[in-house]
Amino acid sequence: MVNEVLDISKIETGNVTLNYEETSAQKVINRALSNVKTFIDEKDIQIKKSINGETDNLKLDVLKTTGVLTNFLTNALRYSENGKPIEIDVNRNNGTVEFSVKDYGPGISKEDQQKVFKKYQRAKDDKTKGTGLGLAISKEFIEAQGGKIWLESEVGKGSRFLFSLPV
Numbered sequence: 001m002v003n004e005v006l007d008i009s010k011i012e013t014g015n016v017t018l019n020y021e022e023t024s025a026q027k028v029i030n031r032a033l034s035n036v037k038t039f040i041d042e043k044d045i046q047i048k049k050s051i052n053g054e055t056d057n058l059k060l061d062v063l064k065t066t067g068v069l070t071n072f073l074t075n076a077l078r079y080s081e082n083g084k085p086i087e088i089d090v091n092r093n094n095g096t097v098e099f100s101v102k103d104y105g106p107g108i109s110k111e112d113q114q115k116v117f118k119k120y121q122r123a124k125d126d127k128t129k130g131t132g133l134g135l136a137i138s139k140e141f142i143e144a145q146g147g148k149i150w151l152e153s154e155v156g157k158g159s160r161f162l163f164s165l166p167v
Contacts, residue, residue, distance in 0.1 A: 047086055
């Protein structure tokens, strides 16, 4: 929580520093999965991965991009039932690379979808713990790299969180 508040402070003062380095989508995924391994084991969740296109020579801020993917995975794990899969997909096309995390949890209402990327905002019926900063920080980190972030969700059918970055 302290790190999230510090990140928001840096964002609000315009002090976000990007450190671009060359990496692969597989390395970003592996780092993010390593960050949430305990939660995966606790919930007996199967992770399905799919990488399409050339994703070995990506130039991006590895720590911030991994942080965003970790946030997506943490949220997917939080809202997924034991034994349900979570899907990570990466696709490269037209000068961008797109990462997505799909869960089969409760989904997010249209009303709540409008606010999930805003600071301190959470779904109105959400009973889980959190600051409401993770997705707001993720949005800033992706947009600082010239990317886009969004979600697709349907109540009762789960959610898919996505971001794309120029390569």
